[in-house]
Amino acid sequence: MGWSESLGQVMQSSPVLAYGAAYLGGVIAAVSPCILASIPVIIGFVGGYAEGNNRRAFFYSLTFVAGMAVVMSVLGAVAAVMGTVFGHVGIYWYLLVAVILIVMGLQMAGVINLKLGGNAQRFLPQRAGLMGALILGMLFGPALSPCASPVLVVILTLAAIQGEVAYGSTLLFAYALGKGTLILVIGTFTGFVESYFLSKSAKVGTILRQISGGLIFAAGCYIFYQGISNW
Numbered sequence: 001m002g003w004s005e006s007l008g009q010v011m012q013s014s015p016v017l018a019y020g021a022a023y024l025g026g027v028i029a030a031v032s033p034c035i036l037a038s039i040p041v042i043i044g045f046v047g048g049y050a051e052g053n054n055r056r057a058f059f060y061s062l063t064f065v066a067g068m069a070v071v072m073s074v075l076g077a078v079a080a081v082m083g084t085v086f087g088h089v090g091i092y093w094y095l096l097v098a099v100i101l102i103v104m105g106l107q108m109a110g111v112i113n114l115k116l117g118g119n120a121q122r123f124l125p126q127r128a129g130l131m132g133a134l135i136l137g138m139l140f141g142p143a144l145s146p147c148a149s150p151v152l153v154v155i156l157t158l159a160a161i162q163g164e165v166a167y168g169s170t171l172l173f174a175y176a177l178g179k180g181t182l183i184l185v186i187g188t189f190t191g192f193v194e195s196y197f198l199s200k201s202a203k204v205g206t207i208l209r210q211i212s213g214g215l216i217f218a219a220g221c222y223i224f225y226q227g228i229s230n231w
Helices: 003-014 015-029 039-049 056-083 091-109 118-125 131-143 150-162 165-200 205-230
Strands: none
Touching: 003 056, 015 165, 039 056, 039 091, 039 131, 039 205, 056 165, 091 131, 091 205, 118 131, 131 165, 150 165, 165 205
8 A cells, every 4th residue: 555545544534634644745745846846936036035034035935835725725625615626727827827937037037127117016026025925826836736646636535525615625725734845944945045155245146146037937937838738
């Protein structure tokens, strides 16, 4: 019996232990190549906007994970209400995420300089802060949902069969937190590394920002490729 079957049996037999099993399943799923595609995004976002502030790096990473968890909770609730298990998201969602990441990466790297007038200026990533991290996390929630580990399939199936909205959504929330643990650790570590290099030279800040923009741009290109491949 594989680990996924074992965790699935735990979730079906014990509602209390199901949350721990869902979290553990998310942690295991985080090492899949598809999930790892989100790592350059959080490294780039933290590296570009935390400005060597360790506390800010932690909260940016945490907010990104929270955004993912919120969207996964909604998917769990909808599965419970509709009695269905969701599959792949549409190509247009991939393209939307890809365009946002590509533009953000180019802006951060200094290749382009978008200047939006009026109130629109405050929606640029550098002005968004925690809100920007939350939006990115929420965008990546559906984009990463096709990376369906067996545990995710079990959770959505349980939610669909039992029809309990609160149970399904909270299980998905625990799963998303597990999946985001690696992202949180790497994002926080990025803040420490950036803080160290910035203490050595002020010029390093510009270089780090350009590298961060390149990482986000590369992640956008990868998401675009995934969308086209699944068309």
